[in-house]
């Protein structure tokens with residue numbers, strides 16, 4: 001068996017300092033650039049972790065008969081607030097299966113159509129807010145966060161944050177940002193340093209309380225308002241039983257799921273939309289194609305219909321390519337069910353293996369001209385030839401993202417609404433600066449807009 005390359009570390013601290021900054025995802029990416037083998041190994045506090053990014057190795061790692069999702073750090077830390085929610089439950093905990101089967105119908109294509117009017121309503125709040133701020137620098141990531149939070153809370157739980165009514169981000173978002181950032185640091189920081197940080201634990205617990213308080217309010221309002229029979233996520237969780245076992249979700253698990261969906265259901269889609277706008281501003285010919293598409297398929301001033309939005313072709317390809325070059329979730333982790341031979345490397349059962357998406361998505365074995373933003377990679381005839389392990393923005397197998405269609409439906413609608421109404425520009429010529437709070441977003445990215453039709 002070959003030896004997995006490991007960068008030299010320090011006694012006691014191992015490789016901790018090499019990945020301890022504010023953007024661990026970029027540090028992992030830089031380390032990956034050193035090892036053509038397609039994987040490397042780090043000694044982190046209390047554990048040895050393998051990082052893989054060669055598409056052939058990732059194809060093996062996606063074989064669910066050999067590898068399974070692992071809830072180690074950072075997800076085991078996120079369990080402090082997301083508990084047994086779908087994202088952070090172990091696959092062999094019965095509650096994962098109950099919740100998965102109860103909630104799957106809420107993510108069917110028919111459900112997407114049912115959510116569409118609410119997605120449209122919040123999309124119109126965004127465009128109205130931007131119209132009123134023409135000529136000003138618009139904070140893209142913040143506004144995309146307002147949008148996606150309001151969409152998941154309204155469609156999933158019938159709850160209105162009314163985020164566009166306030167210049168400040170909702171306290172829930174500030175608490176969530178604080179808790180996710182702390183979970184990210186706890187992932188790479190030795191635990192004695194966490195214990196030494198004055199006030200750190202108290203702030204973390206406060207953030208968790210703020211989030212839980214909001215979740216309790218969401219559930220209380222639903223129960224107070226009747227809401228029986230609602231077929232949204234909360235309605236299903238309160239009333240439906242697991243079709244396989246007949247089990248129902250406990251009150252505590254429903255709290256965990258609501259918080260999980262409030263976080264997972266918006267944080268990533270807002271990153272996707274922000275990165276998509278960034279890419280469009282750097283690729284004028286793609287932007288021109290997108291304007292042309294919305295003018296052709298969504299003419300007039302009427303709200304775009306679901307059917308018309310489903311016919312878009314350029315915009316979905318922009319989203320796919322954006323997820324390749326900037327994956328909002330930069331990694332996911334699996335572990336071998338038994339001792340494994342992974343491409344000639346020995347990996348013992350239970351060892352965490354992290355799939356590094358930014359490096360995988362630009363690996364020359366899977367992608368020609370990987371640094372080029374080329375939406376034609378996603379034409380059906382070229383898509384068919386893609387490497388099976390080269391693109392995993394939504395994770396893998398039965399633990400892959402349950403909200404994929406939701407995210408893509410929302411993102412294609414909102415991007416279309418923006419481009420149909422506004423000419424976008426970037427007079428500040430933004431240079432990418434990544435902000436990581438476990439997920440990735442462009443930090444301090446602003447754009448300007450002006451109404452297109454008013455000037456034609």
Ligand code: HEM
Pocket residue numbers: 069086087088100152260261264265266268269272327328329331332333392393394395396398399400401402403404406407
């Ligand atoms: C799981 C990515 C949007 C809910 C995942 C995973 C990834 C991912 C990579 C697997 C994580 C792992 O293996 O540990 C994304 C991206 C999104 C997105 C890139 C947007 C562009 C959403 C939305 C929702 C959602 C909109 C909900 C409405 C979930 C849940 C899981 C999950 C609940 C856990 C599924 C399970 O294990 O049963 N997502 N996601 N995600 N996602 Fe998403």
